[in-house]
Amino acid sequence: xxxxxxxxxxxxxxxxxxxxxxxxxxxxxxxxxxxxxxxxxxxxxxxxxxxxxxxxxxxxxxxxxxxxxxxxxxxxxxxxxxxxxxxxxxxxxxxxxxxxxxxxxxxxxxxxxxxxxxxxxxxxxxxxxxxxxxxxxxxxxxxxxxxxxxxxxxxxxxxxxxx
Amino acid sequence: xxxxxxxxxxxxxxxxxxxxxxxxxxxxxxxxxxxxxxxxxxxxxxxxxxxxxxxxxxxxxxxxxxxxxxxxxxxxxxxxxxxxxxxxxxxxxxxxxxxxxxxxxxxxxxxxxxxxxxxxxxxxxxxxxxxxxxxxxxxxxxxxxxxxxxxxxxxxxxxxxxxxxxxxxxxxxxxxxxxxxxxxxxxxxxxxxxxxxxxxxxxxxxxxxxxxxxxxxxxxxxxxxxxxxxxxxxxxxxxxxxxxxxxxxxxxxxxxxxx
Ligand SMILES: [Fe+2]
Numbered sequence: 529x530x531x532x533x534x535x536x537x538x539x540x541x542x543x544x545x546x547x548x549x550x551x552x553x554x555x556x557x558x559x560x561x562x563x564x565x566x567x568x569x570x571x572x573x574x575x576x577x578x579x580x581x582x583x584x585x586x587x588x589x590x591x592x593x594x595x596x597x598x599x600x601x602x603x604x605x606x607x608x609x610x611x612x613x614x615x616x617x618x619x620x621x622x623x624x625x626x627x628x629x630x631x632x633x634x635x636x637x638x639x640x641x642x643x644x645x646x647x648x649x650x651x652x653x654x655x656x657x658x659x660x661x662x663x664x665x666x667x668x669x670x671x672x673x674x675x676x677x678x679x680x681x682x683x684x685x686x687x688x689x690x691x
Numbered sequence: 692x693x694x695x696x697x698x699x700x701x702x703x704x705x706x707x708x709x710x711x712x713x714x715x716x717x718x719x720x721x722x723x724x725x726x727x728x729x730x731x732x733x734x735x736x737x738x739x740x741x742x743x744x745x746x747x748x749x750x751x752x753x754x755x756x757x758x759x760x761x762x763x764x765x766x767x768x769x770x771x772x773x774x775x776x777x778x779x780x781x782x783x784x785x786x787x788x789x790x791x792x793x794x795x796x797x798x799x800x801x802x803x804x805x806x807x808x809x810x811x812x813x814x815x816x817x818x819x820x821x822x823x824x825x826x827x828x829x830x831x832x833x834x835x836x837x838x839x840x841x842x843x844x845x846x847x848x849x850x851x852x853x854x855x856x857x858x859x860x861x862x863x864x865x866x867x868x869x870x871x872x873x874x875x876x877x878x879x880x881x882x883x884x885x886x887x888x889x890x891x892x893x894x895x896x897x898x899x900x901x902x903x904x905x906x907x908x909x910x911x912x913x914x915x916x917x918x919x920x921x922x923x924x925x926x927x928x929x930x931x932x933x934x935x936x937x938x939x940x941x942x943x944x945x946x947x948x949x950x
């Protein structure tokens with residue numbers, strides 16, 4: 529069983545995780561799971577296609593890959609397709625999400641989930657200085673069906689907690 | 692409670708409400724998770740396999756066993772909660788949501804024979820859930836797996852008062868000071884203890900201060916809680932590490948909830 533940890537572009541999802549921290553993280557996970565790490569694959573910044581990993585797998589045959597997050601998977605569907613074609617027999621561990629699996633379905637599902645998170649905006653860079661800023665946002669949350677709220681005539685509070 | 696009234700309560704009003712499960716039978720799955728984990732871990736067959744019996748005997752378990760039950764990963768629990776309360780989730784956040792990947796299980800265990808020795812009995816300190824980095828649109832669903840007719844569950848303060856308490860701290864240059872943790876801050880006395888019957892849950896916004904108090908009764912309190920938010924609204928600092936995608940099955944949502 530050959531196991532590789534990947535340290536990729538430090539920026540993924542809302543986080544910046546330096547290479548060294550990625551390595552500390554994946555190695556700690558490996559130890560906890562009783563896995564021996566055979567190699568560390570450095571992927572270049574400005575790329576999420578994981579081409580180095582695929583090239584290494586072709587020449588050295590990888591059985592298991594540890595990644596900090598499924599958000600490090602390729603963003604473009606065609607890049608992801610290529611990765612699935614090349615690595616569908618490799619067992620993937622996405623550590624932050626606590627997911628382990630192999631095969632086209634598992635990787636496809638991980639990709640779709642990752643896309644859902646990527647396609648959701650983030651408040652990380654919003655001008656938020658305190659809880660009050662967040663609270664005001666919440667007070668203006670839209671109804672899920674997009675209609676304006678109307679107070680029902682009989683406001684039912686019969687289920688209120690008793691103190 | 693109508694959907695609009697619930698939405699109004701959570702996002703515009705006091706920030707919390709008690710809701711009925713649409714499919715309470717699903718909650719038995721949570722009871723089974725606990726009973727099985729106790730059986731597996733304690734090595735002693737729970738004689739009646741009933742939650743009430745377990746609640747009365749849990750304080751007799753060793754420290755290690757309690758800790759193992761607490762740290763057990765209840766992988767299925769979040770989806771079980773979602774299957775029991777689809778109308779609540781759909782009415783507050785739509786059918787396409789991010790659902791907390793692993794629900795939390797919390798215990799409030801009475802003292803063992805001989806009294807209290809350590810932090811096994813530390814209650815949940817005052818906080819609101821926004822402090823953890825969930826977005827302001829994330830709602831908490833807190834569900835006991837038995838009737839809750841005493842004060843061993845969760846206390847809660849309406850969100851407007853909670854924000855006044857927090858803003859008073861902020862004016863003193865603090866985020867959360869000892870006065871809040873010790874429950875001495877002005878207006879902390881506004882807390883109310885949520886009481887409910889089995890099959891109900893407490894939903895609350897991330898801006899309601901809440902916590903629990905030491906269990907002085909004879910019975911353990913056992914609860915599961917999870918969090919969810921619309922996939923159409925922004926996330927904050929917790930993302931794929933905390934949530935996974937979940938689609939509320941349309942057929943499970945009671946008629947009248949149109950989102
Ligand atoms: Fe909380």
